[in-house]
Amino acid sequence: MKFTPEQYKIADVPMQPFLDDEEIWDFLNNVETTPEKVKAIVEKSLNKNRLNLEETAILAQATDPESIEIIKNAARELKEKVYGKRIVLFAPLYVGNYCSNNCRYCGFKASNKSAIRKTLTKEELINNVKALEEHGQKRLILVYGEHRTYSAEYIADTVRTVYSVKQGHGEIRRVNINAAPFDIEGFKTIHEAGIGTFQVFQETYHHPTYAYVHPSGKKADYDWRLTSLDRAMEAGIDDVGIGALFGLYDWRFELLALVRHVNHLEACYNVGPHTISFPRIQDADEYDLDEKFHLSDAEFTRLVAILRLAVPYTGLILTARESQKIRKEVLAFGCSQIDAGTKLEIGAYSENPEVDQNLHKEQFKISDDRTLNEVIDELLDADYLPSFCTACYRKGRTGEHFMEFSVPGFIKKFCTPNAMLTLAEYIMDYATEETAKKGWKVIERNMDSLGDERYIKEVRSRIERIKQGEHDLYF
Ligand code: SAM
Numbered sequence: 001m002k003f004t005p006e007q008y009k010i011a012d013v014p015m016q017p018f019l020d021d022e023e024i025w026d027f028l029n030n031v032e033t034t035p036e037k038v039k040a041i042v043e044k045s046l047n048k049n050r051l052n053l054e055e056t057a058i059l060a061q062a063t064d065p066e067s068i069e070i071i072k073n074a075a076r077e078l079k080e081k082v083y084g085k086r087i088v089l090f091a092p093l094y095v096g097n098y099c100s101n102n103c104r105y106c107g108f109k110a111s112n113k114s115a116i117r118k119t120l121t122k123e124e125l126i127n128n129v130k131a132l133e134e135h136g137q138k139r140l141i142l143v144y145g146e147h148r149t150y151s152a153e154y155i156a157d158t159v160r161t162v163y164s165v166k167q168g169h170g171e172i173r174r175v176n177i178n179a180a181p182f183d184i185e186g187f188k189t190i191h192e193a194g195i196g197t198f199q200v201f202q203e204t205y206h207h208p209t210y211a212y213v214h215p216s217g218k219k220a221d222y223d224w225r226l227t228s229l230d231r232a233m234e235a236g237i238d239d240v241g242i243g244a245l246f247g248l249y250d251w252r253f254e255l256l257a258l259v260r261h262v263n264h265l266e267a268c269y270n271v272g273p274h275t276i277s278f279p280r281i282q283d284a285d286e287y288d289l290d291e292k293f294h295l296s297d298a299e300f301t302r303l304v305a306i307l308r309l310a311v312p313y314t315g316l317i318l319t320a321r322e323s324q325k326i327r328k329e330v331l332a333f334g335c336s337q338i339d340a341g342t343k344l345e346i347g348a349y350s351e352n353p354e355v356d357q358n359l360h361k362e363q364f365k366i367s368d369d370r371t372l373n374e375v376i377d378e379l380l381d382a383d384y385l386p387s388f389c390t391a392c393y394r395k396g397r398t399g400e401h402f403m404e405f406s407v408p409g410f411i412k413k414f415c416t417p418n419a420m421l422t423l424a425e426y427i428m429d430y431a432t433e434e435t436a437k438k439g440w441k442v443i444e445r446n447m448d449s450l451g452d453e454r455y456i457k458e459v460r461s462r463i464e465r466i467k468q469g470e471h472d473l474y475f
């Protein structure tokens, strides 16, 4: 097989496997890359077209410094031109780490007898959500091991609990999920609880590597996982998140496979994934893989820049697994979301002394453990506009990344003002004095970018209302 996106429309069938290792290698092995070709391809992205597999392969195979510079500059330009300064913030909340799989890279694997297993009780869940709200978090991703305990009903129930928790001015306005794949009925149950995005990472798209790193349990079934987000879409979940765990296999292969997955979802459902995640493997308890495919920082930053150009209208999620230094570099290539104030130990957000005495081991080590306020502070210093916006999802505007990208004026009309309003709310409720000062300045600097005088007046009036104590204002 070697198709164009149009041909995938005919070839791809919903809920049927679509990934052919040979096809991916065929592209990677048979492209020729020159700075001239790279220039022409990045022009295509800058003109807001997404790249096909062959073009992505040409960028992935470019190793000369000139081509790498062209790619990185283009990713920066695309970010500046299209998305502006906003960075959406969220926090992951681990609900339970019982797991019946044996993923070789994960500290939660069933065979790790030293892992302390824990599922948050309802009270502990509530206490953790309260603690997150007290820091100003508005968007969470709930994370679960793959275990019979975490059924669709159970997950839906935890989602409802999270939405019900209100602490001071705090509330969680968007709950995303990262959990094992379900059948269509299961996805429907979870959808009905009002989730935002459902994420399932394929980890590696390379069949033999997948089989090796997933030796047993339900996750050993490659195709069940590969087609899981098709079932989520069939169940009515419009926002799905794909991802690969970088370091298990050749990064260029995974990059092309992610683009192939985008092709498949677009071919079958007319809409690509809402987000792509690209975690880089971190050390974990009882980690037992060699480091042959580990990515250097230089490869990782190239990867993110190429991904930005290959799928210009898909949200890119960067996580606390990466160091502050790397985060800084790749944010400029157009990552749209980062987590902040992250704690991966189960129950660790809570101030409940009983849970605190009993801190549970995390799934893997993180390199960035700064508080939400510290991350916001750093973003403001770099002139980013931190955002807690959840407006599109609550107004039923799904596919917002696509709209940001393709609807003229969408960012000026919705995204930037909503980011400003949610930042103003954060400043009033949670920011330190110093962060507040910087925050108001950044809000003011972004005002001009809104253009229209009447609109600026309306945004200013809403910010005044927030200063007077109103909450949750959005466009
Ligand atoms: N159990 C579910 C699953 O495996 O899909 C969802 C939760 S799992 C904890 C979430 C993600 O963590 C996995 O999809 C994997 O990509 C990532 N992960 C696991 N071990 C990791 C490690 N050592 N370093 C970085 N990320 C890891």
Ligand code: SF4
Pocket: 099, 100, 101, 102, 103, 106, 107, 108, 109, 110, 144, 145, 146, 219
């Ligand atoms: Fe379980 Fe997920 Fe960890 Fe695999 S990655 S062992 S499925 S928690």
